[in-house]
Amino acid sequence: DTTFAGQGFLTRDERGAGTSASTDYLYGVTTDARGRILAVGESGLGRPGLDRDMVILRFLEDGAPDPTFGLNGRVTHAGAAGGSGDWDKGEAIVVDAIGRIIVSGRSYNLGSPGNADLTVWRYLDNGTLDASFNGQGFLVQDSAAGGNGWDNGQALVLDALGRILVAGFSSLPLQAGQALRDRQVAVWRILETGTFDPSFGTQGVAILGSTTSDEAFGVAVDSRGGILVAGEIDGGTNQDVALWRLDEAGALDLAFGINGRATHHNAAGGGGADAGFALAVDMQDRALVAGRSVVNGGGTAMVVWRFGTSGTLDLSFAGQGFALLDDPGAAVGATDTAYGIAVEPLSGSIVVVGNAPGATNLDATVWQLLPDGATDTSFGTQGVFQHDSAAGGQRTDQARAVTIDATGRVIVVGTSWSAAGDT
Numbered sequence: 001d002t003t004f005a006g007q008g009f010l011t012r013d014e015r016g017a018g019t020s021a022s023t024d025y026l027y028g029v030t031t032d033a034r035g036r037i038l039a040v041g042e043s044g045l046g047r048p049g050l051d052r053d054m055v056i057l058r059f060l061e062d063g064a065p066d067p068t069f070g071l072n073g074r075v076t077h078a079g080a081a082g083g084s085g086d087w088d089k090g091e092a093i094v095v096d097a098i099g100r101i102i103v104s105g106r107s108y109n110l111g112s113p114g115n116a117d118l119t120v121w122r123y124l125d126n127g128t129l130d131a132s133f134n135g136q137g138f139l140v141q142d143s144a145a146g147g148n149g150w151d152n153g154q155a156l157v158l159d160a161l162g163r164i165l166v167a168g169f170s171s172l173p174l175q176a177g178q179a180l181r182d183r184q185v186a187v188w189r190i191l192e193t194g195t196f197d198p199s200f201g202t203q204g205v206a207i208l209g210s211t212t213s214d215e216a217f218g219v220a221v222d223s224r225g226g227i228l229v230a231g232e233i234d235g236g237t238n239q240d241v242a243l244w245r246l247d248e249a250g251a252l253d254l255a256f257g258i259n260g261r262a263t264h265h266n267a268a269g270g271g272g273a274d275a276g277f278a279l280a281v282d283m284q285d286r287a288l289v290a291g292r293s294v295v296n297g298g299g300t301a302m303v304v305w306r307f308g309t310s311g312t313l314d315l316s317f318a319g320q321g322f323a324l325l326d327d328p329g330a331a332v333g334a335t336d337t338a339y340g341i342a343v344e345p346l347s348g349s350i351v352v353v354g355n356a357p358g359a360t361n362l363d364a365t366v367w368q369l370l371p372d373g374a375t376d377t378s379f380g381t382q383g384v385f386q387h388d389s390a391a392g393g394q395r396t397d398q399a400r401a402v403t404i405d406a407t408g409r410v411i412v413v414g415t416s417w418s419a420a421g422d423t
Contacts, residue, residue, distance in 0.1 A: 001409060004064030011391045011416060014055060015046035019032040021422035022046045024055070026413040028092040028156075029401045032099060035061045039401075039413045040090035040103050043076065047156060049083055054088040054105060054121065065219035070127035071154040077129070081117040081140045083108030088119065091168075092156035099125045104153035104166045110144055117142040120166060120190060134194030141188070142197070144205045147171035147280040149181040153188065155219040155279070157225075163197060164190040167219035170207065179193075182213040187229055187246060187368065201250035208244055208252070208261075216244075218279025218289065222309075226253060230279035230289045233263060235268045239273040240265040244306055257311030264313065267322050268301040270294030276305065276400075278341040282371075285309050286317075290338035290352045293324070301325060304352055304369065318373030325352075325367055325375070325384075335362065340412070341401040349376060353412050356386065363388045364399035364414055393417035 001008050015022040026041035036058055038328040043055040053076040058069040065073025090105040101123040106116040118141045122133035129137025144151055149171025158164050166188045171181035185208035189200035196204025208214070208229070216231035227246040231241045240263040245256035252260025265274055272294030280288045287307045292300040302325045306317035313321025325336065338354040346370035356365040363386040368379035375383035390397055395417035402412050415423045 004060065005302075007360075009387065009390050010059070010063050012057065013375040013418065013422070014043040017180035021418065021420040023052070024398075025415050025423060026057070027102075027400050028090065029403050029411055029413040030093050030095055030403050031411065032095045033402060035128045035405060036066055037061075037411055038093055038101060038213075040105075041413075042087075042089040045076065046338070050087055052087050052089065054080075054103065054107075054119075056090065056093070056101065056103065056123065056258065058127070058129070064326035065239055068126060075123060075127040077121060077138070077417065079107070080119045080121070080138050081107035081109040081142070087116075090121070091152070091154045091314040094156055094158055096158060100130055102156065102158075102164060103124070104156040104168075106150070106152040107140065109140075115142075115148065115329035116150050118144065118153045118166065118168065118170075118186075118188065120153060120164060122194065132193070139190060139194050139323065141205070143305060144186050145172050145184045145190070145207050145209075147173045147181045150183070151186065153220060154215075154217050157219050157221055159221050160225065162192055162245065164345060165221065165227060166190070167216040167231075169215045175322055179202070183215050183230060184209050184212045185216045185231060185244065187216070187219065187227065189250065199356070200251065206246060206250035214242065216279045220279050220281045220287070222281050224285070228279060228281060228287050228401040230276040230287070232273075232275035232291075238265065238271070239275055241267075241274045241276040241289060241291055241293075241303075241305060243276070243279075243311065243361040245287060245311065255310070262307055264305055266293065267303045267305070268293035268324055269296040270298075270300075271296070274303070277337070280341045280343045280350075282343045286314055288341055288343065288350060290341040290354075292337040294399050298333045300336055302336040302352065302354055302356070304338070304341065304350065304373070306373065316372065323373040336365075339398075339400045342402045342403050342404045342410075344408060351402055351404065351410050353402040353414075354396050355396075356384075358386050358388045360394065361388065362396040362398065364390070364397040364412065364416070366399065366402070366412060389416065393419045393421070
């Protein structure tokens, strides 16, 4: 769409005056009631090493930075958890009914390198922290699962009452002989005041425990108030895509799947890892999970699974319950992965974004599917659009998140390597 920044895409290098090239990533995107685009991620702001800040960017509909938001359309925050390394990361973003901006992610805590805490921030429309949210504009929690390790809020949604639902993972305590902590799926619910909801799970957090290391990357609320969480479970030798359903109180819905969880393995036939990195719910409450599966002979294919309301694969979708989209260039051993998904509410079209090889490197890739799971050949080239070298570096471009605006335009955010070697 060449009405957007004059060419259909824009890049920003968040370096400061007199600093080196900056490492910048975007992981989440949404639009507000005025059609402005908000994207969230992390930025080194030109500093060396792993010292990064959570960053929010807001653009006007034409792609220009919004001068009314922060500094030239940018807001940053560091040190939410008190860490001396100050590495904060925003993973997901939503705008509430009165225009406040909510971000979930994680922040390093004090004195524990490699240990990060769940963090949720709330900002006012002008880009200042909302002090009515937990008294300081952000909320931090460590060790939800008791492991004093990493806690990360990787997905975010608001329910019908405006409560904040965050899904991700929390580390279990180390056991004898373990070098790495297992991760458990965690779902937090936070009230409008910025405090954990004591009526949900255990003091505001539901830990979906298992005997494996599991992780959640997507969360959504269906029309019945059920909370759907998508991610992966570790089967010991391989990984499976997983979908959980919780009730309003944070308990597993035992009528869904097997004891509240649905899984699927080996979609692409390679016998290896399957994982779901994004989740959307369509108008019929069917859950669409996007991710990847190992292909026989090497590489991975992009996969979209559709589960019915009972937690079983919907066999009317692509004839088998999942749509398998291998590399547009048909390269053997290609690495195709989906990281974002959105459903257009009127047509039911499904837009999926991620990575797939282009002519020389991985390109930002957008697929479009019809509601039945077939490729929409009217979109791009036989259903696929790819873009390379947005920042001019002739290296990897990665699409990480997608939303559809009120007029049906598809907005994608991610990362591109520059010629200077930064992102």
